[in-house]
Amino acid sequence: MAINVLNLRRLITPENLQPLAAPLLIIMILSMMVLPLPVFLLDVFFTFNIAVSVMVMLVAMYSRKPLDFSVFPTVLLVTTLLRLSLNVASTRVVLLEGHSGPDAAGKVIEAFGHFLVGGNTAVGIVVFIILTLINFVVITKGAGRIAEVSARFTLDAMPGKQMAIDADLNAGLIDEKTAKARRKEIANEADFYGAMDGASKFVRGDAVAGILILVINILGGLFVGVIQHQMEVGDAAHTYTLLTIGDGLVAQIPSLIISVAAGLVVSRVGDDEGDIGAQVISQIFANPQVMALTAGIIGVLGLIPGMPNFVFILLAAGFGYLAWRGYKKQEAGSKEAKPAAAKAAAAAAAAAQPQAEVQEASWNDVAPVDVLGLEVGYRLIPMVDKGQDGELLKRIRGLRKKFAQEVGFLAAPVHIRDNLELKPNAYRIALKGVEIGGGEAYPGQFLAINPGRVSGPLNGRETKDPAFGLPAFWIDGGTREQAHALGYTVVDASTVVATHLNHLILNHAAELLGRQETQALMDHIGKESPKLIEDLVPKQLPVSTVQRVLQNLLEEGVNIRDMRTIIEVLAEHAPRVQDPIELTARVREALGRAIIQSLFPGNAEVQVMALEPGLERILMQAMSAGSEGGAIEPGLADTLLRQTAQIAQRQEDIGLPPVLLVPAQLRTLLSRFLRRSVPSLKVISNAEVPESRIIRVTSVVGGAA
Incomplete structure (x- = not known):
C-alpha cells in the first residue's frame, strides 16, 4: 500500500498535472451549465471571472508585441464561455431562490445590483445597456476591424517579408536557423491576426446574449414570482429585475475589460519602446513644447467667466510643470553635449596646426594599399562605429565568414574608414585602392526594392538598388508595412550596404585570391593532407601556377571548396601539362558534377x-x-x-x-x-x-x- 501511495505521489506532480489544466477547466465550465451551484461557489466564480479579466488586460498592456500574447484568441473563447456558464448558473439560482430576497444569488450579484446602481432598476437597465453598447459597438467592433485589416495586410506582405529573409540569408547576414525562426514568426503573426478576427465574434455574440439573457430573466422572474410564489407584480418586478441587472453587470464588466485587452493587443504598433505605458509617456508627454501649449490653452479657458476656473487652472499648472521639467531635461542634455563638442573641436584644431619640425621621410610613410576598403560619409559613421554597436560591422563579419564557406578561401578583411570628401550619406567600395562600386544609404530609413511584381508605387525617394540595379524607394519606417503589402522587398540601410559589398566581393573573388591567400590555402590543406601538397608544390608546379588555375575557376563562378579534387587533378596532369589554361580545363572536367549541380539543382x-x-x-x-x-x-x-x-x-x-x-x-x-x-x-x-x-x-x- 505504501508503495502504491509513493508511486501515486510521483505521478501527481505539477509537471504531470499541467497538461490536464485546460481540459479540466473546460469540463468545469461546461458542468456549471447543467449542475446547480451553491451561492458561495457562485460568488467565488464571479470574483474569479473579474480577476481573470483584469489579469488578461494587464498582460495585454505589458506585452511588447502581439505575438507575446499569442494565446489570447483561445483565452478570449474560454473567458466568454466562462461568463456564459456563470450566466446560466446564476439564472438558475435567481429563478429558484429569487423570491427569498436580494441576496438569494450571492453577495456579488447583490452588490452589483444595489451598490453600483443604487438599487434603482431603471438606472441599472440604462447602465447595463450603455456598457453593452460600448462593448459591442465601439470596442469590439473596432478591435475586430483592426484585426481584420491587420490579417489582410500581414497576408499580403508575407511574400515580400519572405524575400527579405531570403535576401539576408543569401547575403550571409543571418544563418539558416535565424531564417527559419523569422519565417515561423511571420506565419504565426498571420495566424494570430486571423484568429483574432474570428475571436472578436465571440465577444460580439456574448454582448447579444447578455441582452437576451437580461430580457428572459426579467420575464421569467415575473412569471416565477407572480405565478409560483404569489408575489405582488411590483415586488416581483423590483426583486427579479435588480437580481437580473446585478447578474448582467457582474458578467458585462469583465466582458468589457476583456474587450479592452483585445483592442490593446491588436492596436499595438512597434515593439522597440517597451510596454504601452512606456510608449504613451515617451510619445505624448516627452515634448515640453506640447505640454506648454496645452497648459496655455487650458489656462486661457480657465479664465473665461462661468467656467470651472479652479479645475482648469489646476490642470494648466500641472501641464506647465511637466513642460518646465521637459525643458530642464533638454537643457541638461545640451550642456552635456557641449563639452564633448568642444573637445572634438580642440582636437581638430590641434591636428590642423602645422608641426613645429617636419620629420624626414621613412618607410613608415609608405602605407600599403588595402585589398578591400569601405569608405563612408559622416552620416554613415554610426553604422560602422564599434563604440555605437554599428550593425554594419556585424554584417560584414558575417559576409566574410559566409564567403569563406561558400567560395573556399578566406578573403582579406574589409578596412573601413570615414571620408569627408564623400557626400554625407554616400559610401564607396574599393579593391586594391580602385573604386569598384558605391551608392548612398540613409540610416533610419528602409529601401523598398521592386522585384518586378509590385501592385503600386510608394511615397519616397526614388532610386535604384545599388547591388542589382532594380528600381527602389527610400522610405520611412511608417511606410514599411505598406511597402510589404504592395509586394516590395524592404531592407534597412545596413543590409543595403552589406548586400552591395557581398555582391562585389563575389564578382571579384578571383582578384581577392592573391599569392598570400593561395599560400595560406595550401598550408591549410597541408595540415590534413601534407603529402599531397608536398608532391605538388613546389616539386611539380609553382604556387603561381596553382594560383592562376584557381583564379580561372573563380572568374567563371566556380567555387574552390573541393580543394582535394583540385590538387589531385593538378598532381595527376602536372608532369605533362604546365599551362594554367589547360590545367583549368582538366580541373573543370573533374568538378563537372558540382558545376552542373550549382546550375541545375x-x-x-x-x-x-x-x-x-x-x-x-x-x-x-x-x-x-x-x-x-x-x-x-x-x-x-x-x-x-x-x-x-x-x-x-x-x-x-x-x-x-x-x-x-x-x-x-x-x-x-x-x-x-x-x-x-x-x-x-x-x-x-x-x-x-x-x-x-x-x-x-x-x-x-x-x-x-
Whole structure:
C-alpha cells in the first residue's frame, strides 16, 4: 500500500498535472451549465471571472508585441464561455431562490445590483445597456476591424517579408536557423491576426446574449414570482429585475475589460519602446513644447467667466510643470553635449596646426594599399562605429565568414574608414585602392526594392538598388508595412550596404585570391593532407601556377571548396601539362558534377543553349588554325554576340539559367569572348556534364546566321 501511495505521489506532480489544466477547466465550465451551484461557489466564480479579466488586460498592456500574447484568441473563447456558464448558473439560482430576497444569488450579484446602481432598476437597465453598447459597438467592433485589416495586410506582405529573409540569408547576414525562426514568426503573426478576427465574434455574440439573457430573466422572474410564489407584480418586478441587472453587470464588466485587452493587443504598433505605458509617456508627454501649449490653452479657458476656473487652472499648472521639467531635461542634455563638442573641436584644431619640425621621410610613410576598403560619409559613421554597436560591422563579419564557406578561401578583411570628401550619406567600395562600386544609404530609413511584381508605387525617394540595379524607394519606417503589402522587398540601410559589398566581393573573388591567400590555402590543406601538397608544390608546379588555375575557376563562378579534387587533378596532369589554361580545363572536367549541380539543382534536365553545327565547324576551324578568336570574321563575331545575348535573355525570362553547351575545345575561347557582353552567361563543355544527367537543348545560337 505504501508503495502504491509513493508511486501515486510521483505521478501527481505539477509537471504531470499541467497538461490536464485546460481540459479540466473546460469540463468545469461546461458542468456549471447543467449542475446547480451553491451561492458561495457562485460568488467565488464571479470574483474569479473579474480577476481573470483584469489579469488578461494587464498582460495585454505589458506585452511588447502581439505575438507575446499569442494565446489570447483561445483565452478570449474560454473567458466568454466562462461568463456564459456563470450566466446560466446564476439564472438558475435567481429563478429558484429569487423570491427569498436580494441576496438569494450571492453577495456579488447583490452588490452589483444595489451598490453600483443604487438599487434603482431603471438606472441599472440604462447602465447595463450603455456598457453593452460600448462593448459591442465601439470596442469590439473596432478591435475586430483592426484585426481584420491587420490579417489582410500581414497576408499580403508575407511574400515580400519572405524575400527579405531570403535576401539576408543569401547575403550571409543571418544563418539558416535565424531564417527559419523569422519565417515561423511571420506565419504565426498571420495566424494570430486571423484568429483574432474570428475571436472578436465571440465577444460580439456574448454582448447579444447578455441582452437576451437580461430580457428572459426579467420575464421569467415575473412569471416565477407572480405565478409560483404569489408575489405582488411590483415586488416581483423590483426583486427579479435588480437580481437580473446585478447578474448582467457582474458578467458585462469583465466582458468589457476583456474587450479592452483585445483592442490593446491588436492596436499595438512597434515593439522597440517597451510596454504601452512606456510608449504613451515617451510619445505624448516627452515634448515640453506640447505640454506648454496645452497648459496655455487650458489656462486661457480657465479664465473665461462661468467656467470651472479652479479645475482648469489646476490642470494648466500641472501641464506647465511637466513642460518646465521637459525643458530642464533638454537643457541638461545640451550642456552635456557641449563639452564633448568642444573637445572634438580642440582636437581638430590641434591636428590642423602645422608641426613645429617636419620629420624626414621613412618607410613608415609608405602605407600599403588595402585589398578591400569601405569608405563612408559622416552620416554613415554610426553604422560602422564599434563604440555605437554599428550593425554594419556585424554584417560584414558575417559576409566574410559566409564567403569563406561558400567560395573556399578566406578573403582579406574589409578596412573601413570615414571620408569627408564623400557626400554625407554616400559610401564607396574599393579593391586594391580602385573604386569598384558605391551608392548612398540613409540610416533610419528602409529601401523598398521592386522585384518586378509590385501592385503600386510608394511615397519616397526614388532610386535604384545599388547591388542589382532594380528600381527602389527610400522610405520611412511608417511606410514599411505598406511597402510589404504592395509586394516590395524592404531592407534597412545596413543590409543595403552589406548586400552591395557581398555582391562585389563575389564578382571579384578571383582578384581577392592573391599569392598570400593561395599560400595560406595550401598550408591549410597541408595540415590534413601534407603529402599531397608536398608532391605538388613546389616539386611539380609553382604556387603561381596553382594560383592562376584557381583564379580561372573563380572568374567563371566556380567555387574552390573541393580543394582535394583540385590538387589531385593538378598532381595527376602536372608532369605533362604546365599551362594554367589547360590545367583549368582538366580541373573543370573533374568538378563537372558540382558545376552542373550549382546550375541545375537536383536531377532536373540540363536545359541549355547550343551552337548551330555550321557555326561550330567555323569556330573549330579557327581554333585549329592556331588562333584564339582573331580569325573570326568581324560580322560573324557581332552576330554571335548579339544572338547569344538575345537567347540568354529569353532563357532568364522563362526562369532558366543562361548556359551555353559547347565542345571542350571551344569552351575557353567562347567563355572569354562572350563574358564581357553577357556577364550572366555560363559556358560549359560536353565533358563537364555527368553521364547521368539528361541534356535538352532549348535554343540554338547561330541558326539565323
